[in-house]
Every structure is written in C-alpha cells, then in structure tokens.
Amino acid sequence: EKSTTLTPLFLGVLVVLVSGCTALQLGYNNADTLLHWRGSQYFAFADEQKVEFERRVKRFLKWHRKSEIPKYAQMAEELAARLSRGVSQEDLVWGYDSFQTYLRQSARAGASEMVGLLDALSPEQLARFQERLEKENRDFAKEHGLGEPPEQRRELRVKRNIKRIEEWFGSLTDAQVERIALYSKRAPLDDELRMLDRKRMQAEMLSMLRKKEAKARLVQWAETWDQRRDPAYESMRLENLREYYGMLLDLEKTLSPEQREKAVKRLRGFVSDFSALAAQAGAR
Numbered sequence: 001e002k003s004t005t006l007t008p009l010f011l012g013v014l015v016v017l018v019s020g021c022t023a024l025q026l027g028y029n030n031a032d033t034l035l036h037w038r039g040s041q042y043f044a045f046a047d048e049q050k051v052e053f054e055r056r057v058k059r060f061l062k063w064h065r066k067s068e069i070p071k072y073a074q075m076a077e078e079l080a081a082r083l084s085r086g087v088s089q090e091d092l093v094w095g096y097d098s099f100q101t102y103l104r105q106s107a108r109a110g111a112s113e114m115v116g117l118l119d120a121l122s123p124e125q126l127a128r129f130q131e132r133l134e135k136e137n138r139d140f141a142k143e144h145g146l147g148e149p150p151e152q153r154r155e156l157r158v159k160r161n162i163k164r165i166e167e168w169f170g171s172l173t174d175a176q177v178e179r180i181a182l183y184s185k186r187a188p189l190d191d192e193l194r195m196l197d198r199k200r201m202q203a204e205m206l207s208m209l210r211k212k213e214a215k216a217r218l219v220q221w222a223e224t225w226d227q228r229r230d231p232a233y234e235s236m237r238l239e240n241l242r243e244y245y246g247m248l249l250d251l252e253k254t255l256s257p258e259q260r261e262k263a264v265k266r267l268r269g270f271v272s273d274f275s276a277l278a279a280q281a282g283a284r
Contacts (some may be wrong), residue, residue, distance in 0.1 A: 024030065029142050043125045056113040063109055065277055071102060073274035080267035087252045097213050098156065104223055117216035126209055133202050137195065141220035144191040153191065157184045168266060169259040179250050187243035193233035201225060217254070 039045050046067045075098055082091045121129070140146075143160075146151040161180050166172060174181075208217055229237070 040257055042129050043121060044128055045117075049120070054118060057119065058112060060076075060113045064106065065091075067282070068102060068106060068277045069274050073271050073278060075099075076270040076274060077100075080264050081113050081270065083267065084264050087249070089245060089249060090127060092248060107222040107225070108219055111218045115218050118209055118218065119212045121209060126206065126283040129209075130202075133206075137198060137202075140195060140198065144195075146191055146195060150189055153189055154184045157189075167253075169255065170265045173254070176251055176254055179247060179254075183243055183247035186234045187240045190233065190236040190240050192234060193230065197229055200214050200228070204228075 039050075039053050039057075043049075075095075079095060082095075084087075093254045143156075148156075158181050162172065162177060163183070165176075199252065204221065208214055208221065
C-alpha cells in the first residue's frame, strides 16, 4: 500500500519505478521530468521556486541512483532465485518487509530535500495541493467502487488482482482465477477504512504545511506515516494481507513451468535494468 501524502512527488515516482514499469531504465532516466510535472500539478512551482525544486530533484535522484538502486538490483535477484526454487510464507514476508524498508529510506531522503520548499508555500499553493489530493481521493473511490454494494466492490478487486497477477505470470487457468476470486470473497473489504487513513495522512500533512512546520516535523513524520493508523483499520489491513499471502502461496503451487519462467525472466530484467542504472551512477 502506498502513502498518499507522504512526500508524494518522490514516492509516487519510486513506487511506479520499482513495482512494474515495462521500460524501467527509460522511466528512471526521465524521472526528473516526471517529478517536475508532478511538482507543477501539486504546487505550481514557478521562478525561483521552480529552479530550487529542480535542483533538489536532481540531488535526490543522484542519491537514489547511487545508494538505493544497487539494493533494488540485489533484491530483484534474490526474489528471482526464491521464485525459481518455490516461494514460501517467509519469502513473501521478506519481500514485503524489504520493500517497506526501502520505501521508508526514500521517504526520509525525499522529505529531507523538500522541507525548505514546503515551508515557503503560499496559501494559493496549499489550496492547489489540497484540490489535487481531493481529486486523487475521488479517483481512488471510483477505482475501488466506494459507495457501491459490497459484491460489486469485490468484483472490482477480483479484476484488479487478475490484471496484476497476469502481468507477472501470463494467462491464468480457470482454477487460478477461481482462487483469486476466493481471496476476494474471504478477505475483508478495507477500502473505506483505507480511504479514511488516506484522509488522515492528508490532514496531518496539510496542517503541518499551513503551520510552516515541515522543517521541524516532516522527516520524522515521513518515517512514521504508518504508525498512527486506526486500530480497526490496521487489524483489517493485516487480515487482508494474510489472506493475500494465502492466495499467492496457493497460486504458487499451481504455476506451470512457463508461468514461473515468465515471472523469473521479468525479475531478471529488473536486475539488468537496475544494474545498468547503478553503473551509470558510478561512471558519473
């Protein structure tokens, strides 16, 4: 699960880059352009602010390419090796925890870069930021069918998961599709509480920015964004994660050699791309 307001410019790009971009090197090499575009969407940086933002983006990406990208290459290689031999519960937990660790490290670095700019935002820029977040909330609500009957929301979840899993393994058998549908039937619908948690994070960040407290508070907040969840949501989220792990483990037992090889090949492609990006950083 991604944070909605947690230094959104940096983290949004990073999550896209490490979770399935089909042209990863091209995407990463154009990350500064994407970040500048996102900066315009969120805050409409101009003049000196725009120049300063671009400088901070370049510094952040330089650090990320040198410090973090080699770790991503190692992680993708390890994931490929584990998938080749057969995935266990421990492998799933390791992969999830590793990704969360890397995300938190990037959150800290991104927040550190942004604090000076964020404390200088005008009321108009903050209003624009709030409007953008509200639009993203509407998009989330539409994607997850919030306000629709539970069965319709579960059908949407089945379709999302089929699409994601087919991206990794290719066409699924009827039995595999049925197992995905069983997950959706059994796992709790946590989207409404997830929306409330998004809004909680957004309100925290907007309050911080309006009080000009980013320099004093943002880095620590960015590192602990997931530690202030409502207990009911956290309990439901963990139950959902357990059900998802169970689904993946059951699917793992049914993978054909071709399906397994497709996912391993994709991971090894990430290894190649990450290694090439790291080498570029070392050559500069």
